[in-house]
Amino acid sequence: MNRTARAARGVSRPSIFPFGDARLGSVTVIDTIEGVEHHREALEHLAENAAHPNPFYESWYLLPLLKASKSKQRLRFLLVHGTDDSGSEAPETLIGFFPFEQTLLHPLCPVRCLRPWQDAYRWTLRRTPLLRYGAVGNSLAALGRWLLARQHPPTIILFKDLPGDSEILRAAECWLTEDHRLCHVHDVRESHLYRRQTDAETYFARVLSGKRRRHLRRLRRLLEDLGPVRVADLDRSDDVDRLFDEFISLEFSQWKGKIGTSMASMPDGAAIAKDILKEAHRRKRLSLLTLRVGDRLVAARSAFLAPPGCFGFKMAYDESPPYARCGPGFLLDLEGIHRLHDDADLLGTGIEWLDSCAVKTAALPLSMRTEALLLHRYMVTARGGIGEIVTRRFPKVMQALPWRIRRLSAF
Incomplete structure (x- = not known):
């Protein structure tokens, strides 16, 4: 499916998700720039057929900034290959791209997490993952299985900039509600949308x-x-x-x-x-x-x-x-x-719309917008152990701290 139409290895155990099947997707981890370049053609095809566009994670934008930031970050870019939610695509199709970096949740909380990748210049203005239209459910189901199968840290994953009223957000809400093996906390921030x-x-x-x-x-x-x-x-x-x-x-x-x-x-x-x-x-x-x-x-x-x-x-x-x-x-x-x-x-x-990519308090887009753009973020981990304890308590602890300390948080 092209942009215009969008505008108009297996798993043994069965999936518990009604919207997606983990058996229809496999996760590959890339930790080098060369690995990203190797999949460039597939990434471009995925971007052309994404459920929600994000030019800041497309290869032509991402790679120059990735090369400039390479010495400062531990890359954990996840590629999900599989079929779409109806099972009609070839199983080797790239259906999900989650660019993560491994970091500490906070300098005062030495727990490792995977957060959406941000370049050293802070020009990655939206960190919505690229998910194939019609395969969002399988992408998230496969990612959930990968998270549950991990035996070593980091076992906490952060998602940011999931736009309100989008297929990605609806699938994420369903995934996190239906899979009782996972726990999460949720937060929302606001930006500005210009709608025709x-x-x-x-x-x-x-x-x-x-x-x-x-x-x-x-x-x-x-x-x-x-x-x-x-x-x-x-x-x-x-x-x-x-x-x-x-x-x-x-x-x-x-x-x-x-x-x-x-x-x-x-x-x-x-x-x-x-x-x-x-x-x-x-x-x-x-x-x-x-x-x-x-x-x-x-x-x-x-x-x-x-x-x-x-x-x-x-x-x-x-x-x-x-x-x-x-x-x-x-x-x-x-x-x-x-x-x-x-x-x-x-x-x-x-x-049909322009995302200002501006902060909530920006005067110009605030005065010209037609509506607030709600951007959802999640902290997700498997139930049990230190991951769940940190996930449930971390946001509340951060709220009690001064802003200069809170701003160092990865969430």
Whole structure:
């Protein structure tokens, strides 16, 4: 099943899952970058047929960051091969990809766990596993059997960024409810979703008050007083190297550069970011919307296309006083929403929503979103022993500690 359609070794004991069969899947553990590269073609096919897209775990995005992070992490990437839930696929089909890294649950709690892999730059903005459409149940059933069969730590697995109202979340809830050999704890955090409405005016009427819309029109007039305003998306005829350099430099010049979190602030970050953007552009998966006053770039926003959705990556805007007071970031977001509904180059036909990939408190996506995006996370282990004790008590203990200690948690 392709993206458009998605938008519209065996086990001896029987599975107890009504939604999936552990006998129809086997788990392979990869702990080297070379191992991931060996399965690159299968991973790309899986991403094209995923139940829920996640460009940040696709090979073209993951491998450059994986190579930059290789000396700092213990990789435990799990590949699940098997058939789909109906049994119609070949048993050697890749139906699940769970990129994990082995780490401590917390520096003060020396219990090992597997958590979703995160790159050294923190650019892996969503850590939803790639699971084949129609085979989510078998993927999770096989993973559960693998976890129960382990004789050595780590015996705790963490799942993050399972989107609300998705096939993955529903299957995970069923799996963890029905398999009484496992115990888990559950938590939810919030991000922001831009969902297409019937037209742009309906969208704005839903998310913006009349007063707010008048204020944004006033900001647009103030910006036009500084020079001719032009909004454009990346075109095949553009000098992409120059444009990417401008974008990276603009981000470095703002507050992200001052606190050391911009692309150019990281060791080799600018070069790696540029390679990723160029590869996304080559695959026709990149939107880079820019706002210029004259020839000056004053705002830019990048996103990766993954039908039926789109995922925000990096955004930058000019913080010098004449431009910052005009709210160029908000004005660029307005244009992006127009293009979402006009099927222009920003998102294109078949894109129904944009995941901002922003934190709950981010001002711009909070003001423009149509709805909260609920992202679920789970801590899962086998019943009995130290794993269950830690799993049940760890979140409550963390809640009682100061934020500076809590933030070191792997969960």
